[in-house]
Amino acid sequence: DAGVIQSPRHEVTEMGQEVTLRCKPISGHNSLFWYRQTMMRGLELLIYFNNNVPIDDSGMPEDRFSAKMPNASFSTLKIQPSEPRDSAVYFCASSLFGGYNQPQHFGDGTRLSIL
Amino acid sequence: TQLLEQSPQFLSIQEGENLTVYCNSSSVFSSLQWYRQEPGEGPVLLVTVVTGGEVKKLKRLTFQFGDARKDSSLHITAAQPGDTGLYLCAGAGSGAGSYQLTFGKGTKLSVIP
Numbered sequence: 001d002a003g004v005i006q007s008p009r010h011e012v013t014e015m016g017q018e019v020t021l022r023c024k025p026i027s028g029h030n031s032l033f034w035y036r037q038t039m040m041r042g043l044e045l046l047i048y049f050n051n052n053v054p055i056d057d058s059g060m061p062e063d064r065f066s067a068k069m070p071n072a073s074f075s076t077l078k079i080q081p082s083e084p085r086d087s088a089v090y091f092c093a094s095s096l097f098g099g100y101n102q103p104q105h106f107g108d109g110t111r112l113s114i115l
Numbered sequence: 116t117q118l119l120e121q122s123p124q125f126l127s128i129q130e131g132e133n134l135t136v137y138c139n140s141s142s143v144f145s146s147l148q149w150y151r152q153e154p155g156e157g158p159v160l161l162v163t164v165v166t167g168g169e170v171k172k173l174k175r176l177t178f179q180f181g182d183a184r185k186d187s188s189l190h191i192t193a194a195q196p197g198d199t200g201l202y203l204c205a206g207a208g209s210g211a212g213s214y215q216l217t218f219g220k221g222t223k224l225s226v227i228p
Contacts, residue, residue: 004157031214042220043158043203056215091157098214101146101165101207106157 002026004107006092012113018080021110024073025094033104034067034077035091043091049075050098082114118142119206121219129227131193136202136222138187144206145213147180147187152201152221194226 005024013019025032034046048056052069060067064083069075079086089111093104119140128134138147146165150158162171164180164187171178175198177190187204201223205216 043205043218045215048214050214093157095214101148101163101213103148103160103163104216106159108156 004092004094004105006090006107006110008110009108010111010113012115013082014115015083016081017114018078019082019086019112019114021077021090021092021112023075023077023092023107025075025092026105027073029094029096029105030072031095031098031102032069032075033093033095034075035093035106037089037091037109046077046090048098055098084114087112087114119204119217119219121202121204121222123222124220125223125225127225127227128194130196133190133192134194134224135188135190136224138189138204138219140185140206142206143184144217145184145209146207147184148205148207148216149178149187149189150203150205152203153199158201158203191224194224196226196228199224199226 007022030051032049035043036046037043046059047067049069065079067077089109091106091109093106095102095104122137146163148163149161151161152158162178167182167184169180175192179188201221203218203221205218207213208215
């Protein structure tokens with residue numbers, strides 16, 4: 001079975017540019033999570049969707065970050081304008097449903113470098 | 116804010132040695148998950164422990180959840196090079212917040228052949 005698919009795998013862009021990260025969750029999973037991983041802060045939850053609806057976006061750093069989930073098989077995380085401190089690995093994860101000890105299945109991440 | 120502290124941060128051992136890594140918090144979690152992450156990949160779930168005092172075994176890996184559900188440990192017996200990776204613990208909230216996993220920063224394990 002296909003796992004969580006993220007694209008692109010790597011993105012290098014200049015400060016001020018718009019960045020769009022994409023995620024296709026596992027079919028049948030109704031919960032989707034976006035995380036950011038850095039050496040300093042580890043894995044941090046940015047936003048959680050349940051049935052395509054954003055439930056918790058308290059982890060989104062600031063207004064430059066936005067996320068959408070137009071349907072059950074696609075989500076985007078957008079940064080506009082990007083800044084060097086946004087450089088990190090961004091992961092998307094999905095689970096059958098949120099909570100209740102459900103395992104989260106992670107994609108292989110997008111390594112983002114903002115110059 | 117719930118925090119999970121993992122120790123040690125880095126561990127380098129010879130093949131065949133035993134090791135234990137720790138995950139500690141002052142907060143109570145409804146469950147705790149352990150993940151392993153390899154370079155260039157996302158974390159992969161190893162185990163979930165739910166009950167205080169619970170012990171789960173996965174081949175050479177033994178996971179224990181503390182009685183008070185605030186801490187956990189992972190013990191690896193006779194480590195193999197294939198065990199190399201970043202081990203992450205993640206605590207789940209309770210009730211309406213049970214979807215939320217708080218991750219530790221991980222223990223980076225290197226097993227030298």
